[in-house]
Amino acid sequence: MSAIEITGLRKSFGSLEVLRGIDLRVESGEVVCVIGPSGSGKSTLLRCVNLLEEPTAGTVRVAGAEVTDPEVDIDAVRRRIGMVFQSFNLFPHLTALGNVMIAQRKVLKRGKEEAEKVARQNLARVGLDDKMDAYPAQLSGGQQQRVAIARALAMGPQVMLFDEPTSALDPELVGDVLGVMRGLAREGMTMMVVTHEMSFAREVADRVVFMDGGVVVEQGPPAQVIENPGHERTRTFLSRVLDPAAARVGEIDRDTGKDA
Ligand SMILES: Nc1ncnc2c1ncn2[C@@H]1O[C@H](COP(=O)(O)OP(=O)(O)OP(=O)(O)O)[C@@H](O)[C@H]1O
Numbered sequence: 001m002s003a004i005e006i007t008g009l010r011k012s013f014g015s016l017e018v019l020r021g022i023d024l025r026v027e028s029g030e031v032v033c034v035i036g037p038s039g040s041g042k043s044t045l046l047r048c049v050n051l052l053e054e055p056t057a058g059t060v061r062v063a064g065a066e067v068t069d070p071e072v073d074i075d076a077v078r079r080r081i082g083m084v085f086q087s088f089n090l091f092p093h094l095t096a097l098g099n100v101m102i103a104q105r106k107v108l109k110r111g112k113e114e115a116e117k118v119a120r121q122n123l124a125r126v127g128l129d130d131k132m133d134a135y136p137a138q139l140s141g142g143q144q145q146r147v148a149i150a151r152a153l154a155m156g157p158q159v160m161l162f163d164e165p166t167s168a169l170d171p172e173l174v175g176d177v178l179g180v181m182r183g184l185a186r187e188g189m190t191m192m193v194v195t196h197e198m199s200f201a202r203e204v205a206d207r208v209v210f211m212d213g214g215v216v217v218e219q220g221p222p223a224q225v226i227e228n229p230g231h232e233r234t235r236t237f238l239s240r241v242l243d244p245a246a247a248r249v250g251e252i253d254r255d256t257g258k259d260a
Pocket residue numbers: 013016018036037038039040041042043044045
């Protein structure tokens with residue numbers, strides 16, 4: 001049984017078809033990095049997995065349970081799936097500890113003592129032992145994102161979904177967050193990660209999935225997809241992310257229609 005099994009997934013917003021038939025499996029303990037140009041449907045794909053978006057067609061199974069079953073208990077599904085976004089969305093009036101406790105208390109109905117114990121364990125797990133009592137405004141972006149990761153982990157998810165977790169961070173803060181994610185991967189957490197961090201994908205991913213125009217164009221081990229892509233679209237995308245200066249030239253080119 002796969003940890004995540006996506007079959008024939010389609011999603012339209014009005015007349016715009018954003019996902020055009022996605023078939024994808026993520027095995028238990030596997031780290032899959034999803035890459036692709038802006039607008040290719042990466043976020044929508046993750047959002048369909050935890051039902052933040054309702055798929056137009058197709059099925060999604062998480063740990064064998066069909067989350068797209070109309071009868072499904074959405075809250076039970078979401079408890080199984082941890083999600084980390086680009087924006088951390090911490091409560092400003094709660095400390096790091098309070099932020100990691102609140103969903104455990106409200107959603108899982110854990111008692112105060114247990115919620116606090118689990119919160120402390122998970123804040124330690126993301127390297128924030130010394131920031132338990134700090135408020136978000138007293139934390140760096142990287143530390144806030146690690147609180148958000150601890151908050152998701154405290155719910156005991158079976159899979160973790162990350163949507164560009166480092167793209168809002170100053171470059172010097174990216175490493176700590178990626179380090180935490182690397183640790184989770186080593187612990188055997190099943191992870192689906194949308195990222196532009198090619199070095200992370202190269203090093204940590206078991207598999208890289210390249211999406212463009214709402215379809216999976218190619219997938220395989222990072223050495224294959226990143227170093228030796230089989231499709232022209234993948235090569236074009238990679239040359240842009242691996243060499244941002246060339247990307248800017250490409251944009252000027254597209255806008256003016258002239259040689260840049
Ligand atoms: N709620 C929505 N309503 C209408 N259109 C949407 C909605 N959400 C996404 N879209 C459209 O779906 C397409 C795919 O969006 P999505 O956010 O999945 O792309 P992405 O690959 O995550 O891009 P990026 O790298 O910029 O985050 C885009 O054209 C977007 O405008």
